[in-house]
Amino acid sequence: MAEKGTIIVTGASRGIGASIAIALAELGYTVACLSRRGELPAVPDASKEAVARCKGFSCDVTSGDSLRDAFAAAAALGGPVAGLVNNAGVHLEGPSTTFSRDDYETVFATNTTSVFMSCQHIYPHLAAAGGGLIVNIGSFFDKLGVKRNLAYCASKAAVGAITRCLAVEWAGKGIRVIDVAPGYIETDLNKEAMSAGPLREYLEKRIPGRKPGTSADVAKLVKALFLADAPFLSGETIYIDGAQGVAH
Numbered sequence: 001m002a003e004k005g006t007i008i009v010t011g012a013s014r015g016i017g018a019s020i021a022i023a024l025a026e027l028g029y030t031v032a033c034l035s036r037r038g039e040l041p042a043v044p045d046a047s048k049e050a051v052a053r054c055k056g057f058s059c060d061v062t063s064g065d066s067l068r069d070a071f072a073a074a075a076a077l078g079g080p081v082a083g084l085v086n087n088a089g090v091h092l093e094g095p096s097t098t099f100s101r102d103d104y105e106t107v108f109a110t111n112t113t114s115v116f117m118s119c120q121h122i123y124p125h126l127a128a129a130g131g132g133l134i135v136n137i138g139s140f141f142d143k144l145g146v147k148r149n150l151a152y153c154a155s156k157a158a159v160g161a162i163t164r165c166l167a168v169e170w171a172g173k174g175i176r177v178i179d180v181a182p183g184y185i186e187t188d189l190n191k192e193a194m195s196a197g198p199l200r201e202y203l204e205k206r207i208p209g210r211k212p213g214t215s216a217d218v219a220k221l222v223k224a225l226f227l228a229d230a231p232f233l234s235g236e237t238i239y240i241d242g243a244q245g246v247a248h
Contacts, residue, residue, distance in 0.1 A: 007032070007082050008034065008071065008083075010034045010061050010087050010118060011034070012035055012041055012054075013035035013037065015189045017035075017087040019041075019215035020218065022043045022046045023216075026047070027226060030053050030055065031055070033055065034058075035057075040054050040056045041054055057074060061117075061118065068121060071122065081132065082132050083135070085134075085136075086134070086135070088110060089110055090106065090107060093152065094148055096148075112155045115162055119166055123175070126174075126175050135177075135179075137179075138159040138179045138182075139152070139153075139181050140244070144245070159179060163178065171234060176231070181241070182213065182240050183207070183212070183213060183240065183242060183244045184241070185215060206247070207241075207244045209242045212242075
């Protein structure tokens with residue numbers, strides 16, 4: 001039985017989601033790790049104790065039926081459901097003049113609609129528990145105009161809007177909703193591209209600290225949000241971009 005309760009993390013097998021899952025497991029939560037293949041988080045330095053608190057579930061976040069089944073299985077792990085981290089996402093880019101409707105809808109189904117559906121599925125569990133925390137992983141692209149990234153930017157801006165609306169609507173149930181919006185983050189999925197070449201040169205020029213963040217940086221922030229006794233903090237977007245988004 002889960003001692004502190006269960007937190008559900010989508011897109012938890014690799015990258016930022018994997019680091020978040022392990023960080024929450026380190027707090028003593030049972031972490032339901034949702035991914036397409038139901039794999040456990042791939043974090044090389046994770047402790048055996050933290051990995052043991054992670055339970056993998058196969059889930060297609062673009063399918064309402066798949067989400068329903070995965071959330072039901074996660075809730076059955078035992079203890080109260082304490083929270084949700086909506087991390088699953090996809091990044092497709094291309095010129096707006098030729099970007100296909102199919103790709104546009106794929107981006108929104110994965111990055112935005114899945115957040116809405118996951119929040120709907122977690123609501124009855126958090127309401128029954130007397131409240132809880134939902135963290136949506138957005139992006140600092142939500143406030144930028146970026147060439148070839150119309151769909152991605154718009155989908156992440158919508159995540160911020162979902163966060164604000166649900167924070168207001170569900171506050172009476174003790175449910176807080178926060179948007180964590182990373183900037184450029186180096187993960188196992190993009191490390192090679194960010195380590196050298198044109199992208200690295202760009203990041204060194206644009207990020208005040210001259211290097212991208214890490215998945216551990218984002219995980220530490222999410223961990224702190226679940227640790228904090230801050231019942232009045234809700235509805236906000238917290239940017240974690242090394243000050244790139246405000247640099248002039």
